[in-house]
Amino acid sequence: MLEPRTHTVARWSGTFRSFAHAKAAPLLGVFLMTFALAACGPAQKNSSTQNALGDVFTNIDGVGLDTAMVTDVSDSDSKGLDGSSVDADNDAESTPATCDVAADCEGKLTLKSCQQSGCEQGLCVALVKPGMCCEVTDCDDGQECTIDECDTAKQTCQNLPKVNCCSGKLTFAKIGFESAQLTELTPAIVSGSAGKAPVSWQIRSERARVGAKSLYLGNACDNYATNVDPNNDCAAEGDAEAVLATLDSKSFTLPADKTSQLHFWFWAEVEPAYAKSLPAGTCNPSCSIGSTCINVNGASQCITEKDVLTLSVQTSAGAVKVFDSTQMGKSTAGGWQRVAIDLSGFTGQTIKFTWRFETGTGLKNEFEGIWLDEIVLETVCAVQGTLCEQDQPCLDDKQGCTIDSCTTYSNTPDKGFCFHDVAIGCCTLTSQCDDGDSCTVDTCDQGTCKSKPDSTQLSCCKASTQWFEDFGSGVLADWTIIDGNSTAVQWRIDPLGGVQGSQALYFGSSNFSSYQDTKLSKGVGPKGTACSKLVKVPVGSVYNQAVFQVQLETEWSYLPKAQYKNPPLSSQPKFDHLLVSVLEAGASKAVWSSDLVYGTTDGKWHQVVISLVPWQGKEVQVCLSFDAGDDKVNDKKGVHVDDFSMRVACDQKDCYYDVDCNISCASCEAPVCVDGGCACVPLLGCCTQTSDCSDGNPCTIAQCIQGQCKNDKKPQCCTQDSECPSPKPCKQGLCDLTLNTCSTKPVTGCCEKDADCQDKDACSSASCDVSNNQCKQTPKTSCCLQAAQCDDQNACTTDTCAKNKCVYIPSGAAGCG
Template sequence: MRVWLAVILVVPSVLALSCSTGGGKGDVAVDLSDSTGAEAGLDVPDGVVPPDVPQACSPGGGKGDVAVDLSDSTGAEAGLDVPDGVVPPDVPQDVPPETAPELVEVVDLQDEPELATDVVEAELPPPCMSDEMCEDGDFCTVDKCVSGTCLHQAKNCNDGNLCTVDDCDAETGQCSHLPTECDDANPCTMDSCMPTVGCQNAPIQDCCPGTVVLEEKFEGELTWPVKVEFSPEDPAATWQLSTARAHDGVQSLYFGNVDLKSYDLGERVRAYVDSPQVTLPPDRGTQVSFWLWLEAEATVNYDTFTVYLVTDKETFPVFGKKAAFQMKKWTLVTLDLQAFKGKKGKVRFLFDSIDGSDNEYEGAYIDGFQVMEMCPDKPCKTKVECSDNVACTEGKCVAGKCEYTVETDCCMSLVDCLDEDPCTIEACKDNACAPTVLTGPYCCYVESDCDDGNICTNDVCDPSGICLHPPSQAPGCCKVDADCDDGNPCTDNKCNPDDASCYFPNNTKPCDDKDKCTQNDVCKDGACGGSPVTCNDGNFCTQDLCDPGTGCYYPGIPPGQSCDDLNPCTAGDVCITGKCLGEWIDGCCLADKDCDDGDKCTIDKCTNNVCQHVNTCCFSDEECDDFDDVCTVDKCVDGACVYTPTGVEGCCAPILFRDDFSSDKGWEYGMEWQRGSAKQSGGQSYGHPDPADDHTGSDDNYVAGVAIGGNASQQLHDFYWLTSPIINAQFTQNLYLGFWRWLNSDYLPFMQNRVEVFDGSKWVTLWQSEGSGSNPQDVAWTFVKYDITPYANAQLRVRFGFMIGSGGVFAVSSWNVDDVTVASVPKTDGPGLCCGLKTDCQGFYPEPIQCSGGACMK
């Protein structure tokens, strides 16, 4: 009995069969783990030998299972119902889907009773657990893991437009939508495309289809003559037949190297092929058509593809590759030759790379070549009816007949203008050759064209048209640099070993231009020069001039001319003998010393150029009366009030100066210092932030500090000061300065802090921070007091300051000061300082302390 098995092949290959021995009836499993999700099963009856399997399968007895791996399939289902005693057909692993047979004859096994019926078992691939496990490296598939099976669905590039060819680039995953080619090569149809319908080829009424007089499908041997003009010998690039691509059939006419599928051979390649000669009838047009597949450099003037009509006398370009030509796609090219009626000619295809660079392309394929005689001409009415769409011809309608003018010097691209003339640069502009003629020493026809005017060279015109200038032995020509000297310090003396001539390149060396009105002279562009000297003596009454030979000089301007001496205390300034002088304004001052009235009882200050004299002295004891005759004896001694404690029990010592900064008491606030409400800071990189509350506990919460609520600046600067008003502390005993401080600082050399007192003639430092470890980092209000009895005077002042001495200083919150006190502090345990609040007593006495009866008491 003979059995036929119908197999519907829906996958490109059968892969990776694995098996094991066993007995009994089994199944054939088709693995579609890498497919788009379809499943397939093969039911194998008893006694049936499965398809060929890899060598990994070992023979054995019994019946078992066969696994067929369809991992590269498209996911369609496949089933094979195999009758008893039938061996399934061999399935080649490289059979493409479009060529796989639909019916396969299976041999009759009844005559082969001893044939082994071993069955193999397949190892199924592990199920997938994530989309990542299904990645197949193809950008044009969407890879998913569904129920443990990998699905690879083709990317949808359909734009819904039937007038485009939708495709996906496997390297980038980008969709492309190229126009659909609707030209059916039928001159009697009107070709168009509608997005919802597709190509339309409507018949043209009363159209004559014409007659094919020459046709070549390139399926036999090539009989057309080929001429190679530029190409290496091996490998070579030329016109020949190729099976790599074809529009119809299996062959086409190809330019390039068949083995390399490219014309990239490292140098210029150029060749043409001619069709058989045809005679163009005089009373009707002739049409040439062919299919073209082209991959070349995209520019017009390089890697050119040109079509010519070649007659006995002339060669006419009728088609050339444009910059917008659609590459790597079969395109129908149709040429109208009615401008050449009555001529005999051949169609020539020319490919010219022009140069040897950027040639890594496949080349040109031609297929389906055809020459067709059209129907007899009809009378014309307009010029439009005579258009043949050939750039090098112009048609006109004359007396009802189309007449044509052919431009003999017309060009389609640079290749039509190559003249092999070394003294021209060829160009094709607006379909006309427009060469640029070279002149000068770099292009020549005869040696006289190469005269460079240099006696140290011989003038030679190379056969290629290039001027050469080898050295001559003429007298005066150089051999070494020392033979050359142009006397210019701003050029280097050089001898050119190629032509034995001197040359002098510019340098940038220091020089002297002998001009007293310039400085920092250097060479530039072969000349010595410098920047102008600034002549300015700072005198309004002189002219600032410069003499190149002697330098700056300052002649006086005419006397009596007005000027400005920049002194706010003078008026009517005029120039007198080269100086600007004015009359002093009464009462005007420039500094405190200008206000000294010789009275020791006044503090003399110059404020806004006006003198102020503040009296600090007393003249009688009555002026010093503090209205407390029990606790003090009030005297005016040498113009100063002196309060001597009586020592009477219950008396307190008065405070000379106290400030909680709730009001302005005349402090001078230097840069960054300010008076305001306490505010916690942030952003410091070292130490602690500013306090949120003042020490006094007042409602206004006022303190004095540096950038309250912020951080001190980090640029370098000298001391910025907070300076108290003048405090009269003359003849005061047990004199103390006490204050509450919240200070965070960097250390030297980056930052330093000071507390100073004015002793009547100079500032004296009471304390200053030093290096690492001495810099305060207060986290609470801290009381500080100093005995300043040695510095007691009628003009006592205190000040607090900080400076930045080095870059890299940390951001710190810096100074906060509150409750500053200057007082004579009794050293007894009895009534001490006079007070109004307990805070007046804190720090000066050990705790517990209180303010009772107007005095600090334990």
């Protein structure tokens, strides 16, 4: 018996594209019938049968069939090309129905809803119904510039025009970074390759605009700071190196008779432009691209921006800059942006492209960096709907998942090109949503691709930051201030109050020295709440956190922790209290309070870490509320908050606060959280014996009384001169460090009465000025020390000084009477 075998004819060669459908059934029938006769016959095959079989494969209506396209031969139940079963044991099934006209084939074939019966060369065949399709090959219109699709749900063809397609169009390069090696571009790191986290060009899959991978410039800590340590939670250590990186293409010769363009996708998160934090200037002439006009001490000047990506075209005559990332604000606001370059000015020339990223310094390089994807160099088809201007809409390409928009050329912004980019995440099937990342679960939900982290795989977690606020803008644009009761004391920006002496969020007065408001009612203290902007908490991540630095200097500052009890009485409200809560859909939940740090950080910075895992997938605000509670002791500095972030972390420390630690400690020790781990540390003032209380001060008497140290001061004991005040202004107190006793010595030049002062000479009188305890000299009138002081300018007298008195004796000179 003949073993059934399946023969699938893939396609016909030549121009008879529809023949595969029109002729499939009779061809398969003839083939099976002939093959059956050959198999059932003797071992020596009949030559006429061989010729008949050969004719089937070599000449049907004079059109040759590519034998390489006959595939998939397997031992199984067979299906004909019309979908009907082929059973070698059933002569009726294996013998094709004959016909004179199509009506003779009614009911003789198993048809799909997109097919109808027909009669071809006396045999019944399944044909595609006019205006319908069963598969995409039914829709080939033979046109080079159409996208042929079969909507299997409606069984109709769609022949949509290809963007930028025309006869003779050339594509010189299309770089998608899907391979593991960077072979089509030459990367270089001029500076920034040193340190524990060297910067490099890398093909990675964390971000991609097209496909599953893209090109990233950064380091293992997902930034471009060279002084961070990947082996120490990416903490900064020492100074960072400035980064200068380049990326060169190979050379291309552009045609002289066609216009060309380059376009690529760009994503960036870098140091903000100067205009974000400094006042704008009025420069005349205006600044060139790459510089920003800033008002510096009342004078406008152009300052070159840092952390900028540029693109230059290298020609035989030199380099021409055609793109500068300052044109789009340096960063791309968390999304991909297409960059297009008009190359009409380079027709007929041999060129290459150089991307250049330069930070200028090693400061403020803790941002994610830059990504590039799908770099395309091609000629432009000047057909209707391809060229555009910035405000001119692009033609609808009638495809539901595309965005029809005009991208202006960065080097000729008065014109642009219409791109019809597939919207990120648009889909009809789940299979279209595979992002190439084994660490995500991909689904198609109502036409939108959704990829969420696979929380079952902890090794897949990637640390990320959803929002970071260092208050460097100087304004609270992303914060909402509510529930305040004071105009003088409120949440505001302190320009010098941050961790590094930079800007910070502050609750207090405008002079940044206290949170005291005497205009409030008696017994009432100031209060207020600052809420962050709405941020969506990622789903499936391991540890969602809100993290910030806080500095508290309150009424509780510099007091023993044992004295902290807030409120002092249950009937009273809390005072000098900071509360952190998460606000979601109008519902607020407290997640941290200053009770965890005993009401104060004693003016030091303290990191607060809050878990946001319960809010995965939801949009939340984090609110900071401070309430002085009363009008007492509000002259302390107040509350500072800096470096606020909402992030995903892939590890969790054993503790963040002392209350997280429940380890056993000795009687004079307490469990505390130190660098994420619990440890026992001595309790201040706790003792089991007198020796535990020694403070090293010779002027105190150490005692251990009921488990608490008491160090009383010895009377008349000193350790420094300041402890020895003198009862008299002309005596200086001294501490004898050998005996630890006080003594005095006279102060030179000091007086308490006139007798303490000596006359300078016979013509002055000394006295004591008790207002400053200094001696002063008052000249005596008509007093002399020598004759020269008695000159009366009279030639007829002889002037002398006798006993400190001037004497004038007539000289008897001629002419004197």
